[in-house]
Amino acid sequence: MYQYTDEVYEEVDFSHSDKRDGELQHCTFKRCKFRGTSLEEIQTIGCSFIECDFRDAALNASIHQESAFMNCQFSGANLFVAKFINCKMTGSDFTHAQMDGITISKGDWSYTNLRHLNFSKQDLRGIRLVEADLYGCNLEKSDLRGADLTSVQLASSKLHGVDFRGAILDGIDFRSLELKGVRMDIVHGAAFLRALGAKVE
Incomplete structure (x- = not known):
């Protein structure tokens, strides 16, 4: 050594x-x-x-x-x-x-290229992933509570069972994502509805 x-x-x-x-x-x-x-x-x-x-x-x-x-x-x-x-x-x-x-x-993983990687069942709580490229990643059942996902690229990613509670999801295009089975806060739900054109009061 x-x-x-x-x-x-x-x-x-x-x-x-x-x-x-x-x-x-x-x-x-x-x-x-x-x-x-x-x-x-x-x-x-x-x-x-x-x-x-x-x-x-x-x-x-x-x-x-x-x-x-x-x-x-x-x-x-x-x-x-x-x-x-x-x-x-x-x-x-x-x-x-x-x-x-x-x-x-x-840690801070902002602006990283993580395309098509497998993060299923990973504990990713509190990680900073601002504008990271997670295109096509397998994130099934991963824990992203409290993570900063501002403007992250999630298109074509597998998200079933992901826990987004407490995460920052600003700038994400929810319309392009399959969110079945995803855990989110009420605040996230309102943002999702706005992305679909709904008026949330």
Whole structure:
């Protein structure tokens, strides 16, 4: 096991290297490449990854606490049973990433590309997902209570059994969604009726 603390790396290429089972504390990585890198079971605490490339990287069973992954590429990455605890993921792209069994505890996932991913039965309470792209996602029976879903893209997503109570749903086009079996607040119900053209008094 290795440990890095307070290190700064800029435009370093770690691609296809073995970085498994390490601990990174308060490190900064700017525009670094981790393409195809083995990062299984690593732990990051308070780290910043800015515009880094994790395409096809293996992050299985990794744990991230209060770290930031801003405008990073995770296309094709394996995040099976990874944990993100109060992390900032804004602007990152998870196209075709493997995210089964992932744990997301709070944090900011705004402006992320999460298209077609499987979040069924996930506990997503309190997460910030402003303008995130969740097109075609499986969200069945997920718990989104208290989440900020302002202007999130939910078209073609599976929503049966989703719990939206206490969530912010401003800017969502309810007319394009299949809401059968969804749990909502009275406030959400009024917004839904307004979207259909009804006058709610």
